[in-house]
Amino acid sequence: MPRRRNPPAAKAAPANQAGKGSAAERAFLAGYDAARFPRPSVAVDVALLTVDERRLRVLLTQRTEHPFLGHWGLLGGFVGFDESIDAAAARTLKAKGGHSGVFLEQLYTFGAPGRDPRTRVISVAHYALVHPETLAQPAPQGQALRWADVQVSWAGERGGPAAALIDGSPQPLAFDHAEMLGLVVQRLRGKLNYAPIGFELLPRDFTLFDLQQVHEAILGRALNKDSFRRRMLASGLLAATGRKETAVGHRPAELYRFKRNTRTAGR
Amino acid sequence: MPRRRNPPAAKAAPANQAGKGSAAERAFLAGYDAARFPRPSVAVDVALLTVDERRLRVLLTQRTEHPFLGHWGLLGGFVGFDESIDAAAARTLKAKGGHSGVFLEQLYTFGAPGRDPRTRVISVAHYALVHPETLAQPAPQGQALRWADVQVSWAGERGGPAAALIDGSPQPLAFDHAEMLGLVVQRLRGKLNYAPIGFELLPRDFTLFDLQQVHEAILGRALNKDSFRRRMLASGLLAATGRKETAVGHRPAELYRFKRNTRTAGR
DNA sequence: ATAGCATATATCCTAAATGCATATAAGTCA
DNA sequence: TGACTTATATGCATTTAGGATATATGCTAT
Missing domain, CATH: 3.90.79.10 (Nucleoside Triphosphate Pyrophosphohydrolase)
Incomplete structure (x- = not known):
């Protein structure tokens, strides 16, 4: 396995704290040949x-x-x-x-x-x-x-x-x-277990079932509906819009929105 | 034997199927100038x-x-x-x-x-x-x-x-x-929540309390002892050795060993 | 208009996990 | 031998997830 030592360098890029302090360091950087390896x-x-x-x-x-x-x-x-x-x-x-x-x-x-x-x-x-x-x-x-x-x-x-x-x-x-x-x-x-990532795959307004289907598609398995529902509502990441879906041929579900600014707060 | 666990088994794919099949492709590769940019x-x-x-x-x-x-x-x-x-x-x-x-x-x-x-x-x-x-x-x-x-x-x-x-x-x-x-x-x-990683920071034989202290050091907070103990024993990843620690000035704890070959089995 | 339909939502129950308290065991040390 | 310290076992209350059932609501067909 070829062991290469510190290669290269030519231009001094914008630096980082004490990255370009002394004259010695500036000289080193100026002489650094970036194309050696x-x-x-x-x-x-x-x-x-x-x-x-x-x-x-x-x-x-x-x-x-x-x-x-x-x-x-x-x-x-x-x-x-x-x-x-x-x-x-x-x-x-x-x-x-x-x-x-x-x-x-x-x-x-x-x-x-x-x-x-x-x-x-x-x-x-x-x-x-x-x-x-x-x-x-x-x-x-x-x-x-x-x-x-x-x-x-x-x-x-x-x-x-x-x-x-x-x-x-x-x-x-x-x-x-x-x-x-x-x-x-x-x-x-x-x-999916700890980050609010499902929302990225949904439009701004969505139903809880929409969200569940996203989770199921990613996980590759069916989820318990009630449990999923409770977990999501308890997460505090959802804001009810007060509006409902329309023309769905059955009782319409409430539309929710993701609370973007919620601090995820370490567990 | 380095027991490395690397997620993607991205092994060298020198000939990933049609990777270098046709004469046209070979010609293209031969003319490719790797140092252009x-x-x-x-x-x-x-x-x-x-x-x-x-x-x-x-x-x-x-x-x-x-x-x-x-x-x-x-x-x-x-x-x-x-x-x-x-x-x-x-x-x-x-x-x-x-x-x-x-x-x-x-x-x-x-x-x-x-x-x-x-x-x-x-x-x-x-x-x-x-x-x-x-x-x-x-x-x-x-x-x-x-x-x-x-x-x-x-x-x-x-x-x-x-x-x-x-x-x-x-x-x-x-x-x-x-x-x-x-x-x-x-x-x-x-x-730490889902992978048996604490064992890497312990010698082959260790007590449950040793393991708890490793977890606490990583998490930066104290853990409930009983709960931790139950969880670890229930995980099926620990094998009791039958031996105990010695010369500790109190009742000695059982020594455990990590079962390396246990398949982690997707949740 | 109304009955039937499909799905949303609410309520209840059970099982499992967790936190906490108490009791007992097994070594060391004076 | 007994005091001491920590391990281990057991019981219980609380919380959380899973599952079933009951009720609500808007749509559709008649």
Whole structure:
């Protein structure tokens, strides 16, 4: 295993506290050669998810270049030299998927040397959540996009790769995107227990049953209705709007809204 | 045998199905110029933790180079071009901290453009856990190492930076290591609820009270003894050894051992 | 207009988990 | 041997989740 020591550096970037104190340090930084060692490329991948018709779905793009030409994969892009990882993920989501201003969070960094046949690419995987009413967004030009059904072959939070189905048939995903997708589901299932994350997958106003269906789609199992209801109402995160759904062919349910400003307060 | 638990089994996918099939694709790969764009450096940082005398502690190293010369920080190193991130973290932990074969897991990737004044460095933060009996390990040559007390100013799992105290006084940490350390504590507190992680901080045989003290040190609050005891025994993860602690000046407690092979089974 | 329908909401009951108190056990130490 | 300290066992009250049943409400068909 090649042990490299402190590589590189050339420009002094905006610094951080005592980062550039003494003259000695300034001199060191000025003489730092950033190009001495070969470096991996750094990319981001974004799994944009939604729940539609009780199914968990992910937005895939069809690759127009090698490698994996023609395969479907997550939305990906490279991190610019002066760009934060968060910004790169948001930019990629906007440029490749046409969505912005949505919930977006870092997941895990994938860096197996052979994961990209071109060269060494380390990818920081992210996931994003939108509600299905935004599904109709037009695709950014030049992007072939499809919403695929997410299917996992494991139960609970055990983990493993996930499959993406288009028109019912599983697609071989590019790179290690099946692993990423599986990890997204695993993370979401865990997070559902303590974080108000279901709301990101619903429009502003929703019924308790809508919320339950989102949870069920993510967890992959049915939930007890009464218990779910009680838990949600007791959480203090829901505000009743006083309005009810209409034209549903049965007793209409109350519409709720997520209290955004509630401090989650450590447990 | 390093008992590492890494979530995604993202093994090298040299030939992920159609990854490098056609002649066209081979031609494309051959012509790919890996050095066309300036790239960030990729590093790893490892927070090696233990619980000793009921205190959560982290192993720090004193920097011998700019930037942050003389400051204390986590164990860090650069990722080799052909080296996986996991391997880089393990190598760094061994070379800079003198520990190997311990629990080591990826945490989060930090990539703010200004976080390293030398140049753009993206760092994949990790945390590792050892039990205090291994504390006496000699430091690798040339490394100034100290165990510091970890102190957080927030409660529960709210999150925020953490302080590291040497001889009772807080040390200004290099780079964004205070943020990393805080995130480690936050992650550990969350993980304690569902993962058998406390065992990594204990020797093979331990009492229930030992385990409770580990949990309390991580959570930063006292736990109900009976309840903790019941929960742990009910978890099915503990095997009674039939032996008891000795020379403790009171009734000796039973020694338990962690059942490593128990499948955690999704909830 | 009204009866039937489907689903929302309320109420009650049971099981399980937790916190707390008390009693007993098993070592050490004077 | 007895005092002391902490481990372990047992009982009980409180809380919380799961499940069943009963009632409410708006829609639809007649």
